[in-house]
Amino acid sequence: MPLVQITLATGRTAEQLDALGKAVTAAVGESIGAKPESVRVIITECEPEKWFIGGESMADLRASGQR
Template sequence: MPLVNIQIMEGRSQEKIDALMKNVTDTVSETLGAPKENVRVIVTEIPKTHWGIGGTSAKNLGR
């Protein structure tokens, strides 16, 4: 059972996250020949205050 763990910065719409999960599932299924029902995708949204870029939180960088 393939498991894909994706970490992204918070702020995307649920529609974007749904599309991401579908597209990743389709790609993994096609590439590995695994049934889509067996593919697991975990999307973890990280708060901007916990996402560092160059030693500064993304929140402070306006991202």
């Protein structure tokens, strides 16, 4: 049973997350021959204030136009 874990910054719609889950499930099935019902996808969302890149929060980077 394949398990795919994805971490994203918050801000996507429910529709976008649904599309991601479906696309990842399909990609796993196509690439390794797994049945869709055996694929597990976990999407974890993280607040940009708690995600750091090069020592700066993603929130600050977004505010400055760098991300």
